[in-house]
Amino acid sequence: MGRPVRYSGSIMSEPPPLDPIRFTRQLCEIESTTYNEGAVGDFLAHFLSQRGWAVEKTPVAQPPESATGSARWNIYAGVAGQTPDLVFSTHMDTVPPYIPFSEDEDFMYGRGVSDAKGIIAGQVTAAEALRAEGLRVGLLFVSGEERDSAGAKAANLNPKGSRFLINGEPTDNRLALASKGALRAVFKSSGKMAHSAYPELGESAVHKLVEVLAKLLVLPLPTLEDVGPSTLNIGQIQGGHAPNVVADKAEAQVLVRLVGDSAPVRAALVEAASGLAEVDFTLEIPFVRLRAVDGLPTMIAKFTTDIPQLSNWGEPLLLGPGSIHVAHTPFEKLAKKELLEAVELYVQVGRQLLA
Numbered sequence: 001m002g003r004p005v006r007y008s009g010s011i012m013s014e015p016p017p018l019d020p021i022r023f024t025r026q027l028c029e030i031e032s033t034t035y036n037e038g039a040v041g042d043f044l045a046h047f048l049s050q051r052g053w054a055v056e057k058t059p060v061a062q063p064p065e066s067a068t069g070s071a072r073w074n075i076y077a078g079v080a081g082q083t084p085d086l087v088f089s090t091h092m093d094t095v096p097p098y099i100p101f102s103e104d105e106d107f108m109y110g111r112g113v114s115d116a117k118g119i120i121a122g123q124v125t126a127a128e129a130l131r132a133e134g135l136r137v138g139l140l141f142v143s144g145e146e147r148d149s150a151g152a153k154a155a156n157l158n159p160k161g162s163r164f165l166i167n168g169e170p171t172d173n174r175l176a177l178a179s180k181g182a183l184r185a186v187f188k189s190s191g192k193m194a195h196s197a198y199p200e201l202g203e204s205a206v207h208k209l210v211e212v213l214a215k216l217l218v219l220p221l222p223t224l225e226d227v228g229p230s231t232l233n234i235g236q237i238q239g240g241h242a243p244n245v246v247a248d249k250a251e252a253q254v255l256v257r258l259v260g261d262s263a264p265v266r267a268a269l270v271e272a273a274s275g276l277a278e279v280d281f282t283l284e285i286p287f288v289r290l291r292a293v294d295g296l297p298t299m300i301a302k303f304t305t306d307i308p309q310l311s312n313w314g315e316p317l318l319l320g321p322g323s324i325h326v327a328h329t330p331f332e333k334l335a336k337k338e339l340l341e342a343v344e345l346y347v348q349v350g351r352q353l354l355a
Contacts, residue, residue: 054079057073058154087166088168119320136354163353166319206250238251321341
């Protein structure tokens with residue numbers, strides 16, 4: 001991890017009011033698929049410093065699987081010499097493919113409008129309103145949330161002493177009372193290659209794996225009454241060489257959405273694979289419960305966030321405009337009215353937390 005680059009900001013003169021819709025467009029016109037967050041980080045660092053924020057731009061390492069060696073960053077913005085009580089945070093990276101920005105009278109369209117560049121715009125606008133009221137606020141925008149939370153993990157090593165963290169994800173402007181965790185598992189079966197006309201001379205890894213996956217699909221998984229069930233998805237399968245060859249290897253990637261402790265789920269997955277496949281657990285994000293705020297509608301987030309990786313940034317809340325149902329799709333969109341309402345909600349929640 002490299003040293004942060006700092007930009008001094010001054011709020012001696014009040015910056016002009018921020019238009020969150022125009023700001024969203026500026027952010028979305030910068031392609032920032034995971035591992036390619038450098039340009040949008042550079043833009044944010046300059047933009048925020050021009051608006052009176054003291055900005056730190058901290059490098060985030062590229063992983064071995066990244067196809068680019070370009071720089072990428074975390075961006076922290078605060079008031080110079082001040083410890084924030086509340087930090088707004090979300091991520092700068094998006095999933096592929098890049099979809100150009102467009103808009104009509106009511107909606108914005110394109111990659112990142114709801115997940116999560118519109119949220120960045122809403123949080124900055126709200127933070128500036130709270131800053132003008134004399135409240136102690138900061139902003140944290142990270143890289144890598146869509147893959148491995150690399151930016152959040154790095155940021156957690158350098159917290160700023162905040163009491164509260166408002167993380168932004170598409171929750172339809174409802175406050176999340178819980179966020180499901182995630183457990184990713186790789187199942188690998190081995191066999192013996194043979195001519196498919198003589199299967200008795202071989203041992204099919206694909207057949208073993210299919211047997212494991214059939215067991216997984218009927219596993220009883222934990223459920224919480226106020227949250228809902230754990231869910232399991234078999235996301236990828238690969239193996240074998242040709243239809244007329246008995247397969248000597250096969251592999252599947254599985255993701256379980258957790259509603260509690262992962263231990264019983266891990267044990268059930270290992271039991272299902274016993275004698276048929278090896279299991280490697282490659283990612284775990286814990287299930288978290290979150291606080292409510294009087295007067296705000298609530299929801300349960302069935303997805304995971306950076307919150308578990310930002311444990312040193314204060315008590316977390318999860319709130320943001322947009323629908324998770326259109327995030328990660330070709331139809332990503334965000335209502336302009338909903339973004340403006342999000343700014344008001346962020347300000348309202350900030351005032352209540354810091355009253």
